[in-house]
Amino acid sequence: MDDLAFYIFAAVSLLSAIGIVASSNIVRSAVCLLGTLGGVACLYFVLDANLLAVIQLIVYAGGTLVLMVFGIMLTSKSPWVGFRATRGQVAGAVLVAILMAVGISTLVLTAEWSQSANAPLKTSPSVAEVGEMLLTDYLVPFEVASVLLLVVMIGAAYLARTEK
Amino acid sequence: MKTDAVDIVLESQPDINVELNGSQIQHDLPTEEMLVNMGPQHPATHGVLRIVLRTDGEMVLEAVPHIGYLHRCAEKIGETVAPYQYIPYTDRMDYLAGMNNNLGFALAVEKLTGLEQEISKRATYIRIIFAELNRIASHLVAFGTYGLDIGAITPFLYAFREREYILDLFESACGARLTYSYITIGGVTDDLPDKFVEICSEFLDYFEPKVKEYNNLLSHNHIFVKRTADIGVITGEEALDYGLTGPVLRGSGVRWDLRKVRPHCSYDEFEFDVPVGQGLKGTVGDCWDRYIVRIQEMEQSVKIIRQALEKLRGTEGQDVLHKKGKTIKLPDDDIYFEIENPRGQLGFYVQGNGAAIPARVKARGPSFCNLCVTDKVCRDVLLADVAAIIGSLDVVMGEVDR
Amino acid sequence: MSQITLPWIEKSPETLSGYRRKAILLLFVLAVGHLGIALVSLFAFKPGQLADWKIPFVLALVLGASLAGMAFTAGAFGVVFYRIIGKFLRWSYVAFALFLGGVVGACLIVWLHAEIFTFIKGLSAAEGEHRVWLLAVPYDHTVRNIYAGLEAIGVEVPVLAYALWPLQFEFIRDLVALGGIIGFISIIPAFGIWWERKVSARIQSRMGPMRVGGWHGWLQSPADGLKLIFKEDIIPPEGDPLLFRLAVYITFVPPICAFLALPFAAAWVFRDLDVALIFILAMLGIEVVGVILAGWASNNKWAVYGSMREACQMVSYEIPMGMSLLIPIMMAGSLKLTDIAGAQAGGFWNWFVFANPWCFIAFFTYYCAALASCKRAPFDLPESESELVAGFLTEYSGFRWSLFFFGEYAAMFIVAGLAVILFLGGWSSPIPEAWINSFLTAVGASPDGFFGTLARGLLAGGPIIFVLKATFLFYVQLWVRWTLPRVRIDQVLYACVQVMLPLVMVLLLANTLWILGTDHLQWGWLNVIDGILHWILVGIGVIVALAILCIALYGFKNNKRLVGQLAVVDQLPGS
């Protein structure tokens, strides 16, 4: 069942990702991004990372994506405004991307991972464990991240204002 | 990499800093101005008013009212029919206060022809009763729809519940519930039905405590006060400059009521107050003041009707309709006469040329004059405030467009 | 029901009888046909001939045909005899009977399913790996195996073995449960809208829907739904048709997904996620995207206004909402909704809302924020009628429009349910179970007997109590909506950022320190204060509950006095 779920959600995320690239309309790209984010969140569920999945949904889909759509609305005049790259650029980019995908995939498939790559661990960290790790082992990054968020909040508010 | 769309964006870019009232408005975010058509089909424009809003986000920079969607040549028709036949057309001007419109035109014509002195006392009191009942009905609609504009739906139904009783009273007297043509040249078309006085005073007993209910429900509601106080302030001077009349003028603190200062229809025999806006919740002349003046006027109308019902007791048997009303010929003269309508001063200019049909009829509608202040008040307000301001002006488009 | 007219029935008196005769004939044929299939399927399968390769055929042909035939026959029966049925429906209290019957039936079905699932789980697995030739998935129980189990409990119907065979897969069981959830979700708007109309009518001293379905127009919502389905579906040509269609589903699906994690009782939950609470919040958050897209794709300025307001409002109110919810989480020490509700069992004084002052205030901040995030009045700015025509809904019509309302009412129920689980004790009843048990013993009924089980099931907690509590909070949402005017957008944001956010932060901090003091450091004086405040809050809660009850009773008894009465007007000649 998990395998089937993986294939379904992987297909959803991949197709949506392709949709992001293929769509010339930026709002449609953003909607496709919702598909990818949702698909990846479902993959987290499949991987037993429940906390991460809901964080992905609440922060990415509920927060960042709304912010992006907001940004799109503030910066474009009609739903149909789109900028396209030239054919040459697109061809080059596609070539590079294909090379990159093939290269990384080959690397991944040929690499020898330290443990058995096909036997998932039975125990996944629970929410409580992740929380405890955040407040013990990773306390400094956690606090730094909170300061960073504060700085970003102030910085974003400052930057978005027009100069007086 | 230039595309057409980009060029359009570049060219049509208005200046971000808009100069208004001599003050520079700085905007936090780069935004674009948008022209929005509010109306003619919009729930908050009370009919077919169309307001073109120039907005920056939620901020309304400019609001230009466009009128004429309900134009029916009412004034021109006045030149083709006799005054007696013109009465039904006045009903359809301010369709929420038909009685008052009838009264205005009837009084103007009576003054012109000198019929004024021959109207019986009973007819006068009946006219006053119906004009004031209609004032209550009209203010009830204003109160209810103002609640709707602010987003409270329930007061509307309460207002209409009471209005139904008034309409029942009207129906019993003249058979119509909206376009009455009851007050006519030479008096009123028919005498009061049986038991009208008792029923009417019972209605007043029932209605008076309801005003308190409205105040509890809406007037002093925190959200309502927050939405209306200090919004759309019109100072007394501005109100006079713009020629505003009625509750809109009195809301700005100017104690001017034609029933007091130039009493028509023997209003001078009655005792009543003229409520004015005092800025209880905010500044004098804000939306809340205009609103509360209407509520208080309903109470005063109740007072007037009570007295009129008292005075009516000794007048049984008097003729309520003067025979000459239908057959008058207008002298070669003109007249302009104003009365106090629920919405303000309703004036009729009638010019005769010796025939039965007037040479010219012109109406000065209070809603029309009050509407002109929109442009001034709806600047630098939020979109939601536009609904609140238009609602507080209480315009009736039938009368604006005529 | 009788209000719905169908053209092919109402055409003319002559053709009507003809149509009806033909329809009845068709019905008869259908009924006989599927009775035949049912009989054949009952007797044609011999226990000796059970074989796994027959499973797809039996499921598709026999069971599928007879189930579809039954459904079709029932539907056609309803259509043909709707006049007669309509007469029955017009009897008062039929609505209640049907509603109660529905509740009891749903409970019975759930109970039956639970029994069947445990029965299948209890079967011994057949040896070896089994496959149906079309189905590559291996399974444990063969049809023979299930039949053996059935025989052991005395049910010797071979076709049942085929029917039960799919239920051994978790997937199928999930589908069944999903069917239940979707059924519940479709009842909420249908019932909720009708109820809202009745409540608003009562508040506004009028009657509300009175015609369709007889008793108080209780079938109004299905009739409206039918109308909406047949309405013309308009898509603005200048907008983005794809996103216009998609936006509906992005708004409609997440609240339904949220039901997957919402427990109705300890065992009545589709997936008891350990992050259920954040999952539900995330789902409510994704709804915004759909609304923004709806406004954007409509290419209508009012719609864009609506969606921008929605974005502002929802994104900002999610923060106080989530932070208010942190307080009960802190009290329970878990994100699992079943744990949080379980921690409040045993009497209403154990509910978190009365635990300490911070929780008490947090309940109200949560409820306000939830109102705002459900875009219910007084925060209904995104669709505010008098300002934005209909906001993001301006261009929508017909079925798409109704799907938005499905989503909205589902979200309303979810926030009400969350409030119940987190603050009001979830599905546990206000009375401790021990009291009920002792009362039952005092009366003379055994707590484990039939009446005892029934009483405990009804009173001591369970889905019925949960739904009742959630429905009350749902009702408060309606109540507020029909009483208050709408706030302005700047006031909405001011209330969130300047009032609610600092308040909730203070509450969070205070609650943290409070728990630290009472539970971990065990300061005696703080515990004393805690106890006193706790009982004061319980007292307030009892007073408020009694007051609401008294007002409700007063309104119920004097219901004539609420409506404006002026009897003499009826004597007027005109009326």
Next chain:
Amino acid sequence: MILAVGLNHYLVLSALIFSLGVLCMATKRNAIGILIGVELVLNAANINLVAFSKYNAGVGDGHIFAVFVILLAAAEAALAIAIFMNFYNTLRTIDVDRGDELRG
């Protein structure tokens, strides 16, 4: 069974999404389109982290890293959109190719 999912499946999926993200960044002219590409790349990285945490190292380190990545992505998006607002305010377009001048 060849379709049985293992670590490699996740890694290949992540590689594909990563490449699509890069492609998105390269082909989109709209600044927000580029931001979307960045989000894709970060998501690809996250899939890797979580998959490794599940199949390899075991403890929740991967989860923690992924949480931080999501957090940073959110922060980055907020900041980026603020910058785009500024960009748009100055140049009246969101086409990144037009932002080739160094004056503000």
